[in-house]
Amino acid sequence: MLKTNKFVISAFVFLGGIMSLHAHADVVKVSVNGMVCGFCAQGITKKLNNTQAVEKVNVDLEKKIVSFETLAGKPFDDEAIKKLITEAGYAVVKIERTKQ
Ligand SMILES: [Cu+2]
Structure with missing residues (x-):
């Protein structure tokens, strides 16, 4: 029981951390x-995901747009994006x- 509580608390701390990062x-x-x-x-999506610096990668072939969100604390600057693509x-x- 005690172990479960500890786990729940650390899960909340962890989630809180993620949420503040997302901000x-x-x-x-x-x-x-x-x-x-x-x-x-698919190729571009995979490469972007492999950097582990982004999430929610989406490719719109018609509009020719690759969109994603960067993760805080994992700088992924324009130069790095340009290089990868x-x-x-x-x-x-x-x-x-x-x-955001
Ligand atoms: Cu193709």
Whole structure:
């Protein structure tokens, strides 16, 4: 019983930590040229997720936009985004960043 309570409390502390981190994350929209199909979308999504610096990755092939949220405490600047997408074989046209 005591163990369970301790676990519940630490779970709350953990969740609280995550929520406060989310308050400082950025919403990023990257305009990307060269994405033509689902495999492009999958590849970029995987690469972004592999950085473990972002979440909620979404690729809109029609609008040619890759969007995601950065995680606070894991800086993922425009240069790093540009490098990752360029090395994947696509061209970054524009990066828009909104503080959340
Ligand atoms: Cu493709």
